Amino acid sequence: MTEEDLDARAKRLDRAHVFHSWSAQAGLDLPVVAGGSGAVVWDHAGTRMLDFSSQLVNVNIGHQHPAVVDAIREQASALATIGPATANLRRGEAAARIVAKAPAGFSKVFFTNGGADANENAIRMARLHTGRETVLSTYRSYHGNTGAAIMATGDWRRMPNQFAHGHAHFFGPYLYRSEFWATTPEQESERALQHLRRVVQSEGPQTIAAILLETIPGTAGILLPPPGYLAGVRALADEYGIVLILDEVMAGFGRSGRWFAFEGYDVVPDLITFAKGVNSGYVPVGGVIISDEIAATFDERVFPGGLTYSGHPLAAASIIASIDAMDGEGIVENARRIGAEAIGPALHDLAARHPLIGEVRGEGVFWAMEFVADPATRAPLPAAGIAALKKEIVARGVVPFVADNRIHVVPPCVVTGDQVAEAVAAYDAAITAVEAS
Structure with a gap:
């Protein structure tokens, strides 16, 4: 069986037999995850994704330590x-x-x-x-x-x-x-x-x-x-x-x-x-x-x-x-440093350039970008806009954590500066695409 066949089989079995939490079941089309290392996951075909969700904000030490x-x-x-x-x-x-x-x-x-x-x-x-x-x-x-x-x-x-x-x-x-x-x-x-x-x-x-x-x-x-x-x-x-x-x-x-x-x-x-x-x-x-x-x-x-x-x-x-x-391995210290020196400054830079971002807040590897339809009224970006953002981010190779009108930036504590830069570039391009649509 080829890697593509394994991905297809995983999806088919999931849809046939797995009942998922917090979801209406009929329309689900979930990504396949077959393996991971550190802040990266991949499917059976080897398609690589940066995991900036830490799954449910829990894989602090990274995948497969x-x-x-x-x-x-x-x-x-x-x-x-x-x-x-x-x-x-x-x-x-x-x-x-x-x-x-x-x-x-x-x-x-x-x-x-x-x-x-x-x-x-x-x-x-x-x-x-x-x-x-x-x-x-x-x-x-x-x-x-x-x-x-x-x-x-x-x-x-x-x-x-x-x-x-x-x-x-x-x-x-x-x-x-x-x-x-x-x-x-x-x-x-x-x-x-x-x-x-x-x-x-x-x-x-x-x-x-x-x-x-x-x-x-x-x-x-x-x-x-x-x-x-x-x-x-x-x-x-x-x-x-x-x-x-x-x-x-x-x-x-x-x-x-x-x-x-x-x-x-x-x-x-x-x-x-x-x-x-x-x-x-x-x-x-x-x-x-x-x-x-x-x-x-x-x-x-x-x-x-x-x-x-x-x-x-x-x-x-x-x-x-x-x-x-x-x-x-100084993993907690890495989370503190990467938040102060990489994630925080990069997200604040995005906020300064994109009016869709109403506020950025966080520390360590625990951050949120709150998206608004109007910066003056702070009206939340509607669900369709957030769905479009999520789609654009995933298309650029990043697994996002989405909640209401926010994208939470929550990678593993072992994330590197280069990986943060890669993810932020994906966020930047995705926001630009949604703003232009």
């Missing part, structure tokens, strides 16, 4: 699986690697299968620790597609799935489209914090178990928190005895140019959720890093949660290898 692949292979040979009610060396080593990157006062990790159930279990811990029920989260957020996690999510995906209880939402800061008539980052921070205070007071502080925030909202637009905002949320949570959960599922493990995004914002949460970049999704895994105070709640009290694959040895081996490789 040899140390991680070898660690999974070696662990599979030694012990492919074991239940969670055991002590396993790889699981313990993985947890130790993770807490070594966390702030002081965090000693325990509860492993899950991904980010959604990490948030699900963090919410459970907060409710049991406080004896309260309500969870506050922002409208512009995504926390996963399980019961409590999808209810904590603020975007449209919550609405067909509202079967959990005890959730309320508020507006987080977003200066470009301020809900608070703010004109400076400082104003946006102050007014967003006052809004949150009023929501806490109106919902009843004695009922609120947790405030759940993405440190940097990702799918919602890569919304960097303005100065003082996260520290202000921390102070508000302390004032009312509320647990602060920071969702680092997308922002963590190098994506922001730091091990955890919150390290840049003068805040330490009570619970940290993670997944994605901890092992770049080579094996499904996530978890909750638990402060010592909350962990102590369950010293003599049963924690009523668990998963068959919690701390799976293949996942644990991949975490160890990923963190060690990221340490040894």
Whole structure:
């Protein structure tokens, strides 16, 4: 069978038998991915694409990192699986690697299968620790597609799935489209914090178990928190005895140019959720890093949660290898440098030359270009315009991450300056083509 035949067979089998998430099924025409290396993927025919989506913003270490692949292979040979009610060396080593990157006062990790159930279990811990029920989260957020996690999510995906209880939402800061008539980052921070205070007071502080925030909202637009905002949320949570959960599922493990995004914002949460970049999704895994105070709640009290694959040895081996490789190869530092020296300047240059780009924002390898139909009114570019942009970018050999009226520029942390230049040239040409149409 030729490579072209393999691509055709992959598409045929996919259309015949695979039911895809977040999609109407009939019109799907998905790209075939057969292999990858670093920031590049290809199909069976060898057609190369720069992966500037990191798939779902999770392949932080890049595709097929040899140390991680070898660690999974070696662990599979030694012990492919074991239940969670055991002590396993790889699981313990993985947890130790993770807490070594966390702030002081965090000693325990509860492993899950991904980010959604990490948030699900963090919410459970907060409710049991406080004896309260309500969870506050922002409208512009995504926390996963399980019961409590999808209810904590603020975007449209919550609405067909509202079967959990005890959730309320508020507006987080977003200066470009301020809900608070703010004109400076400082104003946006102050007014967003006052809004949150009023929501806490109106919902009843004695009922609120947790405030759940993405440190940097990702799918919602890569919304960097303005100065003082996260520290202000921390102070508000302390004032009312509320647990602060920071969702680092997308922002963590190098994506922001730091091990955890919150390290840049003068805040330490009570619970940290993670997944994605901890092992770049080579094996499904996530978890909750638990402060010592909350962990102590369950010293003599049963924690009523668990998963068959919690701390799976293949996942644990991949975490160890990923963190060690990221340490040894300076991968987090590369993400920070490439964002400051290559991605940021290049995207700001595009914005200066293309009126379709309303705003550029980001850090590390975590950036967004927000597209507008009119720079004066900031009216979002309609869906047809974004679809045209995506088509033009793909035609130029780049896999984009598209969300609403934005293109998110989210390559692996191992991306090179030359690859950034290649992708930016593709964005430039694609925007020019759409502007001319």
